[in-house]
Amino acid sequence: MADYTKMWTDLGLNHANHDALLENLGGAYQSIFMSQEQRPEGMGYFDFVMSEAHGLRIQELGEEQEAGRKIIGSFCVFVPEELVLAAGCTSVGLCAGADFAQEEVEKVLPRNTCSLIKSFFGFSLGKVCPYMEVSDLIVGENTCDGKKKSFETFSQMVPNFYQMDLPQNKAPMGRKLLKHEYMAFVAKLEEMTGKKISLEDLKQGIATVNAKRNALARLSKVRMADPSPISGLDALLINQIAFLDNPARFTEKVNALCDELELSVKENKGVKAEKAPRIVISGCPMAIPNWKVPAIIEATGAVIVGEESCIGERGQRNTTDASADSLDGLIDAVVDRYFKIDCAVFTPNQERVEHIKEMAKNTSSDGVIHYGLQFCQPYIMESYSVEKTLEKDGVSVLRLETDYSQEDMGQLSTRVEAFVEII
Numbered sequence: 421m422a423d424y425t426k427m428w429t430d431l432g433l434n435h436a437n438h439d440a441l442l443e444n445l446g447g448a449y450q451s452i453f454m455s456q457e458q459r460p461e462g463m464g465y466f467d468f469v470m471s472e473a474h475g476l477r478i479q480e481l482g483e484e485q486e487a488g489r490k491i492i493g494s495f496c497v498f499v500p501e502e503l504v505l506a507a508g509c510t511s512v513g514l515c516a517g518a519d520f521a522q523e524e525v526e527k528v529l530p531r532n533t534c535s536l537i538k539s540f541f542g543f544s545l546g547k548v549c550p551y552m553e554v555s556d557l558i559v560g561e562n563t564c565d566g567k568k569k570s571f572e573t574f575s576q577m578v579p580n581f582y583q584m585d586l587p588q589n590k591a592p593m594g595r596k597l598l599k600h601e602y603m604a605f606v607a608k609l610e611e612m613t614g615k616k617i618s619l620e621d622l623k624q625g626i627a628t629v630n631a632k633r634n635a636l637a638r639l640s641k642v643r644m645a646d647p648s649p650i651s652g653l654d655a656l657l658i659n660q661i662a663f664l665d666n667p668a669r670f671t672e673k674v675n676a677l678c679d680e681l682e683l684s685v686k687e688n689k690g691v692k693a694e695k696a697p698r699i700v701i702s703g704c705p706m707a708i709p710n711w712k713v714p715a716i717i718e719a720t721g722a723v724i725v726g727e728e729s730c731i732g733e734r735g736q737r738n739t740t741d742a743s744a745d746s747l748d749g750l751i752d753a754v755v756d757r758y759f760k761i762d763c764a765v766f767t768p769n770q771e772r773v774e775h776i777k778e779m780a781k782n783t784s785s786d787g788v789i790h791y792g793l794q795f796c797q798p799y800i801m802e803s804y805s806v807e808k809t810l811e812k813d814g815v816s817v818l819r820l821e822t823d824y825s826q827e828d829m830g831q832l833s834t835r836v837e838a839f840v841e842i843i
């Protein structure tokens with residue numbers, strides 16, 4: 421990696437903390453990803469992106485800023501990238517998947533807060549996340565109580581914070597609220613850039629994001645083969661990188677990888693043995709660099725064939741209809757697309773259970789592992805009905821509750837191994 425010290429200093433990163441984080445992540449990446457056998461060649465690009473995630477990509481974002489683009493950081497798949505791109509801005513995901521500065525974090529947040537929230541607080545307090553520091557606007561949202569209330573504190577810690585309200589149910593009033601909030605977001609973006617979004621701008625934004633989602637849908641489809649041509653870990657990594665990389669380049673690289681994978685399927689080549697146990701993971705988002713549970717699952721010889729998660733199908737399925745010929749009509753289409761996201765903060769949320777069933781069937785999976793982050797009420801509470809409904813359908817379910825620490829690795833491995841053996 422080139423020397424980015426000056427760039428990191430200019431961003432205000434804490435060098436000692438940042439070096440420690442990079443060293444930790446580098447080690448984890450080597451042992452989890454680079455030790456996999458028969459990886460597709462196309463993964464080389466994504467390895468490169470990861471190796472430069474705090475370097476070249478941040479430099480690119482800085483260059484975009486110099487050219488007048490604003491960088492919009494967000495924590496939730498309800499913040500539409502289409503609108504951000506239409507405004508001539510760039511979207512980056514800020515959800516963090518690793519513990520950092522826990523002691524400092526627990527001075528401002530209750531201990532019983534989920535790891536995901538603690539993580540972005542830790543990244544901010546420890547000054548280790550260049551994406552957070554480079555963002556011109558940070559968008560928070562009213563989803564679960566943990567995020568909504570913690571953003572009250574977080575908004576005092578970072579400059580340029582913007583809060584988006586979100587509905588909690590799928591009634592017509594909920595859709596109305598979502599549209600109101602997207603219109604307000606458009607107004608905020610226009611105020612920042614000093615430029616109105618045109619019909620053409622939004623058509624282009626939708627086309628770029630639809631192309632990215634179509635490429636990811638192609639990846640989901642090719643993974644359904646047995647033997648699977650790509651590991652679940654690598655597929656998760658690609659879904660995580662989707663929140664950081666330049667969207668057009670990312671789409672091209674995912675499509676190139678899919679060309680390779682489709683060929684492997686034709687030749688019956690896989691990364692795991694044929695008839696290896698097939699698992700769908702469902703539950704809380706696995707933000708980068710959260711790879712703990714997938715690594716444990718695939719170490720048993722099983723293969724993960726789908727993620728029912730915001731870093732996966734829940735976040736990326738469904739494209740936006742770009743056929744409307746008015747700006748308002750296109751914004752309605754964006755609202756319709758996002759209103760289908762079945763996050764567990766919604767009640768009732770029967771669509772999510774139906775989606776998990778459908779995924780289990782389409783991927784011919786042998787079982788579903790429900791992943792809940794400790795203290796995440798929406799997903800852990802919903803996991804009970806997910807389990808009951810799937811079991812009625814004959815699908816085996818294992819419910820796990822964990823955090824970002826490594827302390828429960830042994831116990832999790834034992835439970836996952838036992839589950840994989842019986843399915």
Ligand code: BJ8
Binds near residue numbers: 498798
């Ligand atoms: S659309 S899943 S990205 S809100 S794990 S912070 S729910 S206590 S992340 Fe999410 Fe948007 Fe929904 Fe998706 Fe709260 Fe649970 Fe923590 Fe969570």
